[in-house]
Amino acid sequence: xxxxSTGAMSPPGTEPDADGIVTDDGTVIPxxxxxxxxxxxxxxxxxxxxxxxxxxxFVHGLATSPGWNWGTFADYFTARSVMLALWLTxxxxxxxxxxxxxxxxxxxxxxxSRNPVLQVISWSYVWAFRSIPLIVQLLFWFNIGYxxxxxxxxxxxxxxxxxxxxxxxxxxxxxxxxxxxxxxxxYSAEIxxxxxxxxxxxxxxxxxxxxxxxxxxxxxxxxPQAMRSILPNATNEVISLFKGTSIVSVMAIAELFYQVQxxxxxxxxVVPMLMVATVWYVVFTSLLSIVQFYVExxxxxxxxxxxxxxxxxxxxxxxxxxxxxxxxxxx
Amino acid sequence: MTETVELVxxxxxxxxxxxxxxxxxxxxxxxxxxxxxxxxxxxxEVVAILGPSGSGKSTLLRTLNHLEKVDAGLIRVDGxxxxxxLKGRKLHELSTxxxxxxxxxxxxxxxxxxxxxxxxxxxxxxxxxxxAQKRPRSEVEAExxxxxxxxxxADKVHxxxxxxxxxxxxxxxxxxxxxxRPKVILFDEPTSALDPELVGEVLEVxxxxxxxxxxxxxxTHEVGFAREVAxxxxxxxxxxxxxQGTPTKVFDHAEHARTREFLSHVL
Numbered sequence: 259x260x261x262x263s264t265g266a267m268s269p270p271g272t273e274p275d276a277d278g279i280v281t282d283d284g285t286v287i288p289x290x291x292x293x294x295x296x297x298x299x300x301x302x303x304x305x306x307x308x309x310x311x312x313x314x315x316f317v318h319g320l321a322t323s324p325g326w327n328w329g330t331f332a333d334y335f336t337a338r339s340v341m342l343a344l345w346l347t348x349x350x351x352x353x354x355x356x357x358x359x360x361x362x363x364x365x366x367x368x369x370x371s372r373n374p375v376l377q378v379i380s381w382s383y384v385w386a387f388r389s390i391p392l393i394v395q396l397l398f399w400f401n402i403g404y405x406x407x408x409x410x411x412x413x414x415x416x417x418x419x420x421x422x423x424x425x426x427x428x429x430x431x432x433x434x435x436x437x438x439x440x441x442x443x444x445y446s447a448e449i450x451x452x453x454x455x456x457x458x459x460x461x462x463x464x465x466x467x468x469x470x471x472x473x474x475x476x477x478x479x480x481x482p483q484a485m486r487s488i489l490p491n492a493t494n495e496v497i498s499l500f501k502g503t504s505i506v507s508v509m510a511i512a513e514l515f516y517q518v519q520x521x522x523x524x525x526x527x528v529v530p531m532l533m534v535a536t537v538w539y540v541v542f543t544s545l546l547s548i549v550q551f552y553v554e555x556x557x558x559x560x561x562x563x564x565x566x567x568x569x570x571x572x573x574x575x576x577x578x579x580x581x582x583x584x585x586x587x588x589x
Numbered sequence: 590m591t592e593t594v595e596l597v598x599x600x601x602x603x604x605x606x607x608x609x610x611x612x613x614x615x616x617x618x619x620x621x622x623x624x625x626x627x628x629x630x631x632x633x634e635v636v637a638i639l640g641p642s643g644s645g646k647s648t649l650l651r652t653l654n655h656l657e658k659v660d661a662g663l664i665r666v667d668g669x670x671x672x673x674x675l676k677g678r679k680l681h682e683l684s685t686x687x688x689x690x691x692x693x694x695x696x697x698x699x700x701x702x703x704x705x706x707x708x709x710x711x712x713x714x715x716x717x718x719x720x721a722q723k724r725p726r727s728e729v730e731a732e733x734x735x736x737x738x739x740x741x742x743a744d745k746v747h748x749x750x751x752x753x754x755x756x757x758x759x760x761x762x763x764x765x766x767x768x769x770r771p772k773v774i775l776f777d778e779p780t781s782a783l784d785p786e787l788v789g790e791v792l793e794v795x796x797x798x799x800x801x802x803x804x805x806x807x808x809t810h811e812v813g814f815a816r817e818v819a820x821x822x823x824x825x826x827x828x829x830x831x832x833q834g835t836p837t838k839v840f841d842h843a844e845h846a847r848t849r850e851f852l853s854h855v856l
Contacts, residue, residue: 458703460699460701460703461703461705463656463699463703464699464703464704464705466656466689466692467654467656467692467695467697467699468692468693468697468716468717468721468765468766468769469689469690469691469692469693469694469717469721469722469769470689470716470717470720470721471686471689471720471721472685472686472689474720478716478720479705479716482707483705483706483707557707559707559749560706560707560708560709560749560750560751561706561707561751563751563752
């Protein structure tokens, strides 16, 4: 801060001084020793404290209300039946994601191809599977045995090599996986397509001009760049699929949500059992978010000069930035 | 592929020209961009193509490596038909794989560099010789490092393209084209996207290539550079080659009024 040099502007008691400022009591502070005071934000303190009180009440309520019945929660949180149901939920999510995104990439490639038949088929698939509610699709697959009693592999419209019974192949879980995956594929296809068309056309051109083979161009040049915009949306999809598996409880498949319903149906302890499911959903969703962070960080290379800090790096830096006295200094 | 193109029956010179374009036509919808262009480049020659924007010079360059398909006419590079095979009296388009194999022998440098942003400088240069020409990676890497040193970015080989200045990026792009050991190199306005103070360093690299005897076709607005480096200057306007010849002939003794008018604006 420098002293004001125009005499007329100076408030009474302060004399303009070339090297500093004169205070009310007449002492002169050199400009180099003037410090900007930290502002005191009283309302920030008030609102923070008020909010923390509300949060504390909420947590207190969670911890003390007998209705939550945390004892029951603890008994069932890692119970064998719950663990098996959780495992089934994870499997449904895994296969739904794997088949869904696998088919999604194929559909996106078909839609972007120059073959008009493939384009139309891909478009129609997405149209159809986005239009039918998931629960209707699931019930349809669950009841596929009513439509077709046998499936056969053979020449199209010609003789069959072998046949099998539909109901022996498509049980509840396979119907659930098929329903979830086909539904997922429609959404994945659009997400993958959006990522691919977001890549600069110059990249395709450069690859073509250099003679890089088509398949290599797609997997080495285009897809890694598309991944940057695909990933946030794809993680959204995986997370919503993970929670969305609860919808297959309508088909009496013993996934997590169905299982807790069974248990509270027997014991009547609805709230603690819902909390068991909730906490497991939150735990796995959080894990997926962490995976997302690292995968995104991987695909950001080259795009950002400094990749975002990992949580560990962030903690370490925040700790180093704390206004602590340097080591070895005592008061 | 069933796409065929009517062969223009003009007398074909069978000597080994570096590039030979005869009667090239190209339309984008109703827009007739190339209206029967002829262009001949001899091995070791440096050809500069000048002309107002919209005259078709970039389109012509892009037809030379089949980035644009011609509607009629023929293009040969080093005696080999580009993009087509002659069967009977019709040209049949080559398969995607065959076209890409051909393109690997024709270097192309873009106005906007088009480096692969997720690959390091070295990976950018190594990618095509390994994946398109199936050369051993170690050999290609050694050659790539030499090339990157030649274009003056030896200290940036492990950086990503976005960390480099425009001039450095374009020099990497030139090294990337050279790594394929091309028979000719095509430059599409290589300095138009650069800040003025970075133009010189890219032109210096191209000048060096010209001195080393490479066959170059350069679409450019740098008239001074064209006069200095080019053996042949081609002036295009409205989809046709209006005038061509030595720099002295085109710049100082232009025959056509259209050429003189264009040069009066840019010189």
